[in-house]
Amino acid sequence: MSASSDGELLFDAPNTIKGRLERLAAHTYLIILAALTAGPYVIMVTVSLMGEGWAPVTPPKIIPEIWSLQNYIDVWFGQTALLDQPFWGFFMNTIIYAAGATLIVLLVDALAGYAFARLKFRGRDITFVAVVATLIISPQILFIPVYMWFDQFGLVNTRLGIILPHTFSGFGVFLMRQFIKTLPSDLEDAALIDGCSRFGVFWRVVVPMMKSALVTLGVVTFIVTWNSFLWPIVLARDSALYNLPVALGYFQGQTQTLWAPLMAAAAITLIPMVILFVSLQEYYVQGFTVSGVKG
Amino acid sequence: MVPNADSSSLTADFRKRIGRVRQSVRVENLSLKQQEALEGWLFVSPKVLIILFTIAFPMLFAIYLSLTESTLLNLPGEFVGLENYAWLMNSPVWWTSLKNVTLMGLVIIPTNIIFSFSVALLLRERLRGSWFYRAAFIIPVAGPPLIWAIVWKLMLFPNPGGIVNSLLLHFGVIEEYIPFLSSTSLALPSVIVSQMWGFGLSMLIYISALAGLPASVMESASIDGANKYQKIRHVIWPLMKPTTFFLVVIQLILVTRMGFSAVYAMTGGGPLNSSMVPSYFIYELAFNYSEFGRASATAMGMFAFTLLIAAVLYIPLQSDAEYYQ
Numbered sequence: 001m002s003a004s005s006d007g008e009l010l011f012d013a014p015n016t017i018k019g020r021l022e023r024l025a026a027h028t029y030l031i032i033l034a035a036l037t038a039g040p041y042v043i044m045v046t047v048s049l050m051g052e053g054w055a056p057v058t059p060p061k062i063i064p065e066i067w068s069l070q071n072y073i074d075v076w077f078g079q080t081a082l083l084d085q086p087f088w089g090f091f092m093n094t095i096i097y098a099a100g101a102t103l104i105v106l107l108v109d110a111l112a113g114y115a116f117a118r119l120k121f122r123g124r125d126i127t128f129v130a131v132v133a134t135l136i137i138s139p140q141i142l143f144i145p146v147y148m149w150f151d152q153f154g155l156v157n158t159r160l161g162i163i164l165p166h167t168f169s170g171f172g173v174f175l176m177r178q179f180i181k182t183l184p185s186d187l188e189d190a191a192l193i194d195g196c197s198r199f200g201v202f203w204r205v206v207v208p209m210m211k212s213a214l215v216t217l218g219v220v221t222f223i224v225t226w227n228s229f230l231w232p233i234v235l236a237r238d239s240a241l242y243n244l245p246v247a248l249g250y251f252q253g254q255t256q257t258l259w260a261p262l263m264a265a266a267a268i269t270l271i272p273m274v275i276l277f278v279s280l281q282e283y284y285v286q287g288f289t290v291s292g293v294k295g
Numbered sequence: 296m297v298p299n300a301d302s303s304s305l306t307a308d309f310r311k312r313i314g315r316v317r318q319s320v321r322v323e324n325l326s327l328k329q330q331e332a333l334e335g336w337l338f339v340s341p342k343v344l345i346i347l348f349t350i351a352f353p354m355l356f357a358i359y360l361s362l363t364e365s366t367l368l369n370l371p372g373e374f375v376g377l378e379n380y381a382w383l384m385n386s387p388v389w390w391t392s393l394k395n396v397t398l399m400g401l402v403i404i405p406t407n408i409i410f411s412f413s414v415a416l417l418l419r420e421r422l423r424g425s426w427f428y429r430a431a432f433i434i435p436v437a438g439p440p441l442i443w444a445i446v447w448k449l450m451l452f453p454n455p456g457g458i459v460n461s462l463l464l465h466f467g468v469i470e471e472y473i474p475f476l477s478s479t480s481l482a483l484p485s486v487i488v489s490q491m492w493g494f495g496l497s498m499l500i501y502i503s504a505l506a507g508l509p510a511s512v513m514e515s516a517s518i519d520g521a522n523k524y525q526k527i528r529h530v531i532w533p534l535m536k537p538t539t540f541f542l543v544v545i546q547l548i549l550v551t552r553m554g555f556s557a558v559y560a561m562t563g564g565g566p567l568n569s570s571m572v573p574s575y576f577i578y579e580l581a582f583n584y585s586e587f588g589r590a591s592a593t594a595m596g597m598f599a600f601t602l603l604i605a606a607v608l609y610i611p612l613q614s615d616a617e618y619y620q
Contacts, residue, residue, distance in 0.1 A: 008513050010523045011420050026417045027424075033410065034431035037492045040446040041434055043458060047449070104345075112342040120328075121335030131342060134350055136601050138552035140574040141594040144581055145353035145360060148370065168349045173342060198334045227439035229556065230578075245439045259449065259456075266445065270438035277437035278430045284496075285503040 041270065048072070048263035071264035080261040083250050087265060089240065090247040094269075096159060097232070097243055098225040101166035105221045106214055108167065113176020114202050118185065128177070134170040143234045150235065157237040165235075166225040172217045179213035180206060215283045223273055244269040360591035367585035379592035389593065392564075392571040393600065395483055399572070400550040402487050407546065408539060411494040415501035416527070433495040440493075444560035447489040451475040451561075482562045482570040490557055497542050504538040505531075544608055551601045573597040 011026075012019035048071055050064040071080075078086030115121075116128045146165060147156060155161030183206070191201045207214075229245040236242055248269070251262035277284075325333065361379055365372040383389050414432060418425050435443055450458050453472035463469045475485040508531065516530045555574040558564055564571035564579060577597065580590035 008510070008517065009420050010416075010526060023420075023422060026420065026422055030414065030417060030422070030428045033414065033492075034428055037435050037495070038431040040443065040450060041438075043450060044442070044446050108341040108345065112339040115335045115338035119331050119335035119338065121332035124335060127339060127343065131339075131346065134346055136548055136605055137350055137354075137598070138549075138574065138601070140552060140555060140577050141357070141598050142350065142353050144577075144587055144590055144594070145356040146349060148360075149353045149356055164345070165349055168345050170346075198338075202338075223437065227441075229439060229441050245441050248441065248445070262445070263449075266442045270442055273437045273439075274434055278433055281429070281433060281499060285499050285506075 044263045044266055044270075047260055048267050050260040071260050072268065075261050075264045075268065080251070080258065082253050082258060083261070085239065087244075087247065087268060090242050090244050091268065093159075093241060094226055094243040097163055097166070097228070098222045100159070100163040101225040102218050102221045104163070104167045105169075105172050106218055109172030109217060110176050110207065110210070110214065111202065112173045114180055114206055116173065116177040117180035118188070119198075128173070131170040131173050134168060139165065139230045143230060147234050156235055157241060159241065162232050162235045162241065162243075163225075165231045166221070166228060172221065175213060175217055176210070179210055183209055212283055212286045215280065216286070219276060219280050219283065223277060226269075226273055357591045357594055360588060361595050363588050365587040365591070367587065370587065372588060375588070379588050380595075382589060383592050383596055388568045388571055388576060389573070389596065391568055392573045392576045395570065396551060396553060396572045396574075398483070399487050399490070399553050400547065403490055403553065404543060404546045404550070406491050407494045407497055408542060410491075411497035411501050411542070412532075412535065412539070414494070414498050415505055416531070418498075418502065419505050429498075432498055435493045436495040440556035441560055443493075444489065444557040447485075447557070448476065448561045451485055451489075453477075476562050477566055479566050479569040482566060486554060486557050486561055486570050489561065490554060500542065501535065501538060504535055508534060547604055547608060548601065550604065551597050573600070 011022045014020060014023060046063060049067050049069070050071065074080045075083065075087045077088070078084070112131070116124060116131075142165070150156050150161050150164075155164065188201050188205050191205050192198070196204070226243075227245060228243065232241070232243045232246045233249075236246065239247075244265070248262060248265055251258040251265060360371055362374060362376060363372045364375045364378070414428070418428060422428075449456070451460070453460055453474040455461055457472070459475070460469070460472045464472070473481065475481050512530060512534070513526065516526050521530065552574050554572045555578070558570055558572050558575040559578070562570040564575050573593065574597065577590050577593045580586045580593060
């Protein structure tokens with residue numbers, strides 16, 4: 001391998017003994033770490049593939065004797081013990097919550113980020129600091145008063161009520177503002193002078209230029225809402241409104257845990273997010289880099 | 296809509312065109328400055344309203360609740376002043392939970408930096424299978440923390456189903472099964488170890504920072520005869536300081552919510568509260584004991600702890616302000 005174009009490598013050339021040893025050591029370290037990060041999910045999948053004959057032991061053996069997708073089918077259509085409704089309903093709920101929160105966050109945060117980056121108005125900087133400071137507030141501090149407050153407005157046990165707490169984070173506004181600050185403002189000025197309204201400038205000029213930042217924020221919001229557990233369990237009284245992480249509780253009964261269906265349900269919850277996160281990782285990296293979040 | 300205006304001509308006849316703009320805007324009796332302020336507030340108002348509605352008012356409500364004796368059936372209950380705070384200060388569980396979450400942060404934040412930096416550095420060497428490694432390290436942070444914790448609970452079972460015990464027994468490290476999660480001395484360390492592997496996001500941020508490493512700096516280090524260790528120690532690591540600083544600050548600010556899902560799914564704070572963390576303590580007070588007043592006081596205590604960390608961080612953040620523009 002010849003010298004690289006983007007910065008030189010630290011290791012010796014791979015055709016020398018030293019270079020080979022260095023690579024062997026690196027692979028050993030990485031494989032051990034990968035076993036610890038991905039291994040648990042490999043176990044999750046093998047347990048979920050236990051065939052029908054699985055003994056109801058707690059916990060089951062890790063390697064199935066009969067491999068089968070039966071657990072997935074049973075969980076999806078709600079034919080497992082302890083489960084009173086099909087899992088696809090929870091799957092749809094989760095998509096609605098994640099998509100709803102993502103749409104609201106993208107629109108609201110991009111608008112606010114644009115104003116904080118470009119417009120001058122009294123109280124702007126202090127408002128921006130206040131919005132970003134919401135990052136220090138964790139859901140565990142808020143869930144009791146939010147439940148009681150939402151109850152006053154009939155938002156408890158509604159889809160909108162479950163979506164709302166996933167939209168308050170100041171992270172998106174910070175990301176959008178930093179990103180818009182890196183864009184040249186000439187085009188916006190030109191559009192303004194030609195009589196375009198401020199919202200028209202935002203919608204037709206700024207939004208088309210910030211695709212990678214919007215994808216980054218969209219993916220982050222979608223995944224965080226998909227994985228959310230505390231808000232749905234607090235705000236959904238009705239099991240018909242549960243999302244996937246909350247619905248996992250079905251398999252953890254008072255006396256026993258149904259490990260094989262539980263692991264199948266966990267895989268159904270997890271796999272879409274792994275695909276989304278891994279396939280869009282370039283956007284993450286780019287979004288963080290451009291917005292200066294990395295420092 | 297957008298004219299193909301060249302920016303130099305813009306500044307040239309900017310004054311001339313201002314008049315036209317004034318006529319084209321809808322609100323005629325406002326100056327441009329006032330108009331901009333109005334638009335600014337209009338654009339940020341949806342976010343501000345969401346924050347007021349879901350954070351600000353509930354926070355005020357939480358402060359009030361923390362001063363009452365509220366339960367599920369008596370909401371909000373009668374005013375008791377600072378009684379709940381007095382109870383909190385005298386609660387050994389509260390102090391244990393603070394100690395536990397501090398210990399968790401002291402282990403998890405440094406290991407997060409070590410793993411993510413070393414992995415990003417190694418993946419820069421264009422090793423075979425880099426794609427696989429990257430995906431494998433991202434997986435724990437993509438899914439719900441709850442599922443991660445449930446699978447670890449399964450792995451730590453003290454019987455043949457628990458792979459950790461099975462492996463340790465198989466290789467003769469232990470003589471009999473260890474009850475990792477039901478021992479007061481091992482529950483917290485087990486929870487902490489299970490939480491050490493979520494470094495995928497930090498890794499991605501380091502990878503993007505390393506990609507921006509100036510090639511000239513590395514070359515001049517080579518010309519000066521620096522060896523690999525010296526390059527990492529004296530060139531790359533110092534250049535990564537802003538990134539490292541950012542990652543540490545973010546994790547410190549989020550430290551109080553660390554371990555909620557893990558404790559919820561793996562130990563329930565037990566045995567005998569030995570693995571309790573503040574976030575789960577609030578949950579337990581509210582859900583298992585329906586002590587909403589005490590739970591609210593505990594939430595305020597947790598908030599105060601976060602504020603304390605933020606205040607301590609404020610000093611280095613100010614002096615390192617040049618990194619953040």
